[in-house]
Amino acid sequence: MNFHILTLFPDMVMNGLETSIIGRAKAKGLLSIEAVNIRDYAFNKHHSVDDYPYGGGAGMLMQAEPVYLAYQAVEEKINTRRCENSAEQEEQPTGSMKREQKKLRVVYLSPQGDTFSQKMAEDLAKEEDLVLLCGHYEGIDERVLEEIVTDYVSIGDYVLTGGELPAMVMIDAISRLVPGVLHNDVSAEFESFQDNLLEYPQYSRPEVWHGKQVPPVLLSGHHKNIEAWRREQSILRTKERRPDLLEKAVLTKKEQEFLEKLSEE
Structure with a gap:
């Protein structure tokens, strides 16, 4: 299974996911985990990705464009890999590589989302690729959320400084359901x-x-x-x-x- 984390703090999530069971599963190739730095897609020399919200209010808001560009880069990489895998598995007529791709599941970690549960973990574990979008500051411009997000998920009725810790919680719970990750696959059941x-x-x-x-x-x-x-x-x-x-x-x-x-x- 492949996890793609869109975040402002890639070191934070990767340092936490490189250890213990998840780290070993990643080293064995059972899991693929990448943290994509949204700042790399900022369109200014200072790599700033936030601005004041229209209408006023406290705090700053993450802008739509850097988030969207980061998502597009991940989507392109995934679609390219899927096409290459399909080409290896079967002979296809010219042009069939551009066939419709399965829509990516993009989870936005938000206290406004559905509460994460074991049942939800089992559902998400069926995905080949899962994109986790981590907000920060006062959140993310609503327009890009409407454009790319398929699931809104909360890990509890409280507010954190960002979506990185919830993303790590979700990855831990979902990874345990991937065959081979636990030493004894029966234990997950x-x-x-x-x-x-x-x-x-x-x-x-x-x-x-x-x-x-x-x-x-x-x-x-x-x-x-x-x-x-x-x-x-x-x-x-x-x-x-x-x-x-x-x-x-x-x-x-x-x-x-x-x-x-x-x-x-």
Whole structure:
């Protein structure tokens, strides 16, 4: 999967994404991450990309043209690569290279957007290329947003100084769903929010720590019982910590009865 980050602070995002699991996946070629400096597309000698907003108000606004030019450069690079890949895979008649390209998903990180979720991460992980647009100052000229943005996404109901940290959060969550990124691909399927349930509690050695014993069922070796216990614990934990998720939880009839019993208690 290929991530393209349009930002005023490329070092900030790349330094954060070159480490740990994401960094290793990038080094193996499982992910491609580039940070495009919007200042490189400024049309003045000082590389200024902001100006005062029409109508007055506090702060500065990022101008439309540098953002648009940065996006165009990324779009051209992606379309060229896609054409080259298509040409390698099949013989095409002359002129067919200019066939209609799939529209790029361009995400603008904004507190006005839909709240980022695991379901959204799963949807975006299906894309071959994802463009993340990071605003700064008081935001970006509305006209370029109307021109290029397909998705408005927020990571929470609070305001940050820019879109770089939200972009990094999204890339981390989405990358975990790309095959091969995690050492154990199965782990991505059983973490929090799977079936709209939080993850069950987990334990490691030693068997007893500070007088607290590992639940006996986990030592039994009975996989069916362990799986049933984990599902019940996920339901219990979700009810205690995020009861709002239970409205959309995927439960069997037996699990629904377990939940109803918990509610009665």
